[in-house]
Amino acid sequence: MAGLPARIRLQPTDVKAAALWGVTAVTGALYLVQPWGWLKKTFLEKPDPEQK
Structure with a gap:
């Protein structure tokens, strides 16, 4: 990205805004x-153990 002008470079503020x-x-x-x-x-209940 060294060849891009400063106004086009990805800034940390842009990354934070995109994440938000x-x-x-x-x-x-x-x-x-x-x-x-x-x-x-799916995530909180444990499945019942299978009965034999």
């Missing part, structure tokens, strides 16, 4: 979809 917008988008999507039952079943 990404987190905001994911949070908003989860709020709209609300897959709480699936998340709970």
